[in-house]
Structures are given as C-alpha cells and as structure tokens.
Amino acid sequence: MAQDDEDRRAWFRREILPLEPDLTAYARQFCRDGQTDPEDLVHETFARAIACKTWREVSNPAAFATRILRNCALDALRRRKVLTITAVADFERIEPMDEAPGAQTVLESREELRALADAIAELPAQCRRAFTLRKVYSLSPEDIAVRMGLSVSTVEKHLVKGLRYCSEKLGRRIGRKNKVDEGRSWSARRDHDAKR
Amino acid sequence: MERETGSRRETVRQAAALWVVRLDDPSCSDADRAAFEAWRDESHEHEAAFEREAVAWARLDRLRALRPPGERPDRDLLEPARRAALPGLSRSPWARGMAAAAVAALVVTGVMSFGTSTAYATAIGERRVVVLSDNSRIELNTNSKVVVRYRNGVREVRLVRGEAVFEAASDARPFVIRAEGAVIESGNGAEMAVRLGSNGAIVTVRKGAAELDPNPSVGHDEMSLKAGVAAVYSAVGGQARPVSENEIDRALAWRQGAIALNGQSLEQAVAEFNRYNRQQVSITDPSISGLRLAGYFQTTEPKGFVAAVTSAFPVRATEGADGTIRLSRRG
Numbered sequence: 001m002a003q004d005d006e007d008r009r010a011w012f013r014r015e016i017l018p019l020e021p022d023l024t025a026y027a028r029q030f031c032r033d034g035q036t037d038p039e040d041l042v043h044e045t046f047a048r049a050i051a052c053k054t055w056r057e058v059s060n061p062a063a064f065a066t067r068i069l070r071n072c073a074l075d076a077l078r079r080r081k082v083l084t085i086t087a088v089a090d091f092e093r094i095e096p097m098d099e100a101p102g103a104q105t106v107l108e109s110r111e112e113l114r115a116l117a118d119a120i121a122e123l124p125a126q127c128r129r130a131f132t133l134r135k136v137y138s139l140s141p142e143d144i145a146v147r148m149g150l151s152v153s154t155v156e157k158h159l160v161k162g163l164r165y166c167s168e169k170l171g172r173r174i175g176r177k178n179k180v181d182e183g184r185s186w187s188a189r190r191d192h193d194a195k196r
Numbered sequence: 197m198e199r200e201t202g203s204r205r206e207t208v209r210q211a212a213a214l215w216v217v218r219l220d221d222p223s224c225s226d227a228d229r230a231a232f233e234a235w236r237d238e239s240h241e242h243e244a245a246f247e248r249e250a251v252a253w254a255r256l257d258r259l260r261a262l263r264p265p266g267e268r269p270d271r272d273l274l275e276p277a278r279r280a281a282l283p284g285l286s287r288s289p290w291a292r293g294m295a296a297a298a299v300a301a302l303v304v305t306g307v308m309s310f311g312t313s314t315a316y317a318t319a320i321g322e323r324r325v326v327v328l329s330d331n332s333r334i335e336l337n338t339n340s341k342v343v344v345r346y347r348n349g350v351r352e353v354r355l356v357r358g359e360a361v362f363e364a365a366s367d368a369r370p371f372v373i374r375a376e377g378a379v380i381e382s383g384n385g386a387e388m389a390v391r392l393g394s395n396g397a398i399v400t401v402r403k404g405a406a407e408l409d410p411n412p413s414v415g416h417d418e419m420s421l422k423a424g425v426a427a428v429y430s431a432v433g434g435q436a437r438p439v440s441e442n443e444i445d446r447a448l449a450w451r452q453g454a455i456a457l458n459g460q461s462l463e464q465a466v467a468e469f470n471r472y473n474r475q476q477v478s479i480t481d482p483s484i485s486g487l488r489l490a491g492y493f494q495t496t497e498p499k500g501f502v503a504a505v506t507s508a509f510p511v512r513a514t515e516g517a518d519g520t521i522r523l524s525r526r527g
Binding site: 012020043122131137142 | 262
C-alpha cells in the first residue's frame with residue numbers, strides 16, 4: 001500500500017507537475033474576468049490529479065490534467081452568485097489546451113541554473129544568505145543559525161520564504177516564450193478565430 | 197513577490213514548504229516525520245502541495261554547481277551585483293550554438309528534413325531534456341551526446357556517448373536509435389533507456405516495444421523487446437531478461453538527480469558516482485570493493501555517499517591533494 005502511494009506520487013511528479021507552466025497559462029484563459037485566481041485552479045487541479053487511484057490507466061497525462069482543470073473552472077463558475085451569460089459563453093469558447101509541448105523546445109540546463117540563481121538573487125538579503133548557505137553550500141539549518149546569529153526557526157522561516165518564492169517562479173515558464181500570447185487582447189483573439 | 201497573503205492556498209503551500217525544509221534538515225526527528233505523515237494524510241491538497249514544493253526544493257540543488265571549489269562558505273555568493281560574474285553562469289560557446297540552432301529550426305521549418313543533423317550533449321554532472329520537432333523527447337544523462345537526423349522519412353538518433361532516455365512520439369516515420377553498432381527501432385509511443393558500456397550497451401524498454409538488431413551487417417538475430425525487458429548486447433549478439441518496474445525506476449533514478457543502490461558492490465557504486473562528478477572516488481583496498489550497498493543518494497553529492505559508507509562499514513576516507521577521495525579499510 002505504502003509502495004503504491006509512493007508510485008502514485010512518483011507518477012504525479014513525473015507526468016503531472018512538469019505541466020505546471022502550460023496549465024497556468026491555460027488556467028488564465030478561464031480567469032479573464034478577474035473573479036477566479038488561475039493559481040487556485042492549478043492548485044485544485046493538482047490536488048484532484050494526485051488523488052487519482054487509476055493513474056496507471058491515464059495514457060495522456062496532459063489531456064487528463066486539462067480535463068480536470070476545465071472541471072475546476074466550471075465548478076468555480078457554478079459557485080458564483082451571479083452568473084453572467086458572457087462568462088458562460090467565454091467558457092465555451094476556450095479551446096482545449098495544446099497538449100504537445102512547443103516544437104524544438106530545448107531546456108538548456110545552463111539556462112535553468114541561471115534562472116535559479118536569478119530567483120535567489122531577487123530574495124531579500126537575509127533570506128538570500130540563508131538560502132545560499134543551505135542550497136549552494138549544503139550547510140544545515142543549525143550551522144546557518146550559528147553563522148548568521150539567528151535562531152533555527154528564523155532560518156527555517158527564511159528558507160520557507162525562499163522556497164515559496166522559487167517554486168512560484170519556477171512554475172512559470174523559464175526562457176521560453178508562452179504559447180498563449182498574453183499580449184494579445186481577448187477581442188483580437190476572437191477576430192482571429194472568426195476568420196478561420 | 198505578488199502573492200496575496202492570508203489566502204487559503206498560500207497557507208497550504210507555506211505549510212508544505214516548511215515540511216520540505218524540516219524533512220531535509222539532518223536533525224529531523226522520527227516524531228517530526230510522523231507529524232508530517234499525519235499532515236500529508238489529511239488531504240490530497242496537502243499531498244499535492246508537498247510534492248510541488250519538494251520538486252522545487254530538489255531542483256534548487258542544482259545551485260551546488262555554483263560553489264567555487266574548496267572555498268569556505270560565502271553567504272553573499274549570489275548577491276545581485278556579483279552573480280553575473282559567476283563562472284558557472286557564463287554562456288558557453290556550446291550553449292550559444294544551441295540557442296542559434298534552436299532559433300534556426302524555428303524559423304526555417306523542416307530544416308532537419310534537408311539532411312542537417314543536430315548534436316545535443318551534456319557535461320559531467322549535467323542533465324538535459326530535448327524535445328524534437330515531432331515532440332519526441334530525449335533526456336540526456338551526465339556526460340552524454342546524441343546526434344539527431346530526420347531525413348528520407350526516417351527519424352534517426354545516434355547515441356554517441358553516455359546514456360539517454362528516448363520517447364518516440366507517434367508519427368508515420370520510423371524512429372531509429374543507433375548505439376554501439378546496433379539498430380534499435382522504437383515503436384510509436386515507446387519509451388526506452390539506452391546506456392553505452394565499455395563493451396556494448398544496454399537497452400531497457402519502459403513503455404511500448406522495440407526491435408533490437410545488435411549487428412545489422414550480419415543480420416538475422418533481431419530481438420523483439422517489450423516493456424519491462426532489458427537487453428545487454430555487443431557486436432556478437434544480445435541477451436534479454438525481464439526487469440521489474442522498481443528495477444527500471446532505480447536504473448533511471450538519475451532523472452530525479454539520484455543514484456538508487458540496491459545491493460550493488462562498493463566498486464559498482466563508486467563507478468556510478470564517478471560518472472556524475474569531477475571529484476572522483478577511488479578504492480585503494482580491494483578487500484572492501486565487494487561490500488554491498490543499498491540506499492538513495494544525490495548524484496552530485498559524492499561526499500554524502502562517502503559519509504554513509506564510512507559510517508556503515510569499517511571504511512576510512514581520505515582526501516588527496518588532487519581532491520580524489522580514497523577509500524581504504526579502517527582498523
């Protein structure tokens with residue numbers, strides 16, 4: 001049983017989590033009226049996906065996750081007190097996510113290293129120092145506490161803050177153009193669709 | 197940091213992040229672990245949030261590559277004003293060439309069908325994912341190289357060095373992997389790992405099926421491999437055996453930046469670590485090379501591995517002037 005849970009989590013890590021940037025971009029389309037937070041949709045999607053007991057039968061994880069996200073968005077829509085016709089119409093118009101990754105995507109590891117270092121450099125000074133000592137030099141929180149003259153729990157708080165900042169940042173796309181062009185307005189998109 | 201504070205989602209993610217930090221703390225107690233299990237069992241929301249933070253935390257381990265050799269810890273290493281000068285972050289000519297190649301491939305669609313081949317490689321300790329124009333995926337392990345050539349209706353990938361996992365996207369064109377003289381034709385949607393050895397290679401099929409021809413110039417000894425089968429081959433032929441899913445996961449633990457040992461000898465384990473690190477480990481005393489090990493280690497932390505070995509066995513470690521860690525019998 002424990003092994004089975006571990007397998008299920010490994011599947012989630014391997015197949016579902018890497019979809020985060022795509023799912024976030026997709027979720028934004030459901031949140032154009034600003035009444036739902038796309039991050040909430042992704043968060044909920046992950047919680048429902050990891051709960052899937054029949055994960056071994058999922059042949060297309062991207063299609064699976066997209067379906068869940070759409071359902072989450074629909075549920076959020078239903079929970080609203082005032083449902084406008086346009087919200088429903090907009091919802092119907094959103095096309096299924098492009099389930100294939102962008103052509104010729106090269107996740108160059110040096111780029112990734114640079115993105116990670118950028119994220120750390122953006123942290124407040126004390127937080128950045130604690131994080132640097134923990135992740136670059138592998139010092140334990142106790143050692144860091146002694147070195148920086150802080151309590152262990154303060155070091156933990158810095159590390160949590162740094163981790164949250166990085167995980168949020170890494171969930172967005174790194175060094176790759178978004179497939180959904182966010183600069184384009186919604187109405188322009190409609191015109192474009194109408195021409196087809 | 198434009199997060200809305202106090203939101204329910206953020207509360208859960210913060211809690212998950214705190215567990216990740218705590219569990220990775222060497223002083224984490226059994227009681228802490230039990231409390232974590234209880235928290236995680238509360239909901240799938242907690243479970244998913246934890247996995248998310250844990251993966252980000254593990255990804256950040258790559259920052260170790262920025263540590264200057266032998267220096268005492270410098271807390272301001274990643275200070276905004278200084279980090280641009282870090283050697284690990286400078287663009288190598290290789291990276292520049294790759295970026296140019298990627299742009300060219302995007303602009304001139306189908307550039308590959310004109311017979312151009314593209315090489316992708318990793319340095320020691322590096323890992324890399326390449327998604328090809330047809331959405332086939334190649335994941336390169338440390339110190340590895342592939343040359344991709346799509347032409348004449350064939351998707352051909354040559355493994356020149358090291359080890360890689362290939363995932364062939366469905367397409368009308370056959371997907372062919374060449375490695376050590378052998379030809380492996382991957383079925384559509386199949387996933388397999390190929391690892392070159394000193395003499396021959398090993399193919400492990402994780403999903404789908406493949407046809408292996410160890411020596412096409414001789415022919416007639418083609419082998420059909422299905423999911424859950426590993427084949428060892430050289431120019432003189434091949435041998436297939438079934439492997440369990442767990443065994444495959446262990447062999448491919450490098451995709452998560454880890455080495456999973458399950459009864460391997462110290463000699464084999466050391467050879468494995470040496471693939472991933474410039475700092476090498478050597479065994480100076482043959483009487484300890486047969487010790488059997490189990491456990492899960494970070495590929496980039498040979499010191500953690502050495503510490504585990506010296507605490508579990510009568511083995512002593514000394515670091516030479518050249519940085520090599522020598523293992524010998526203690527007492």
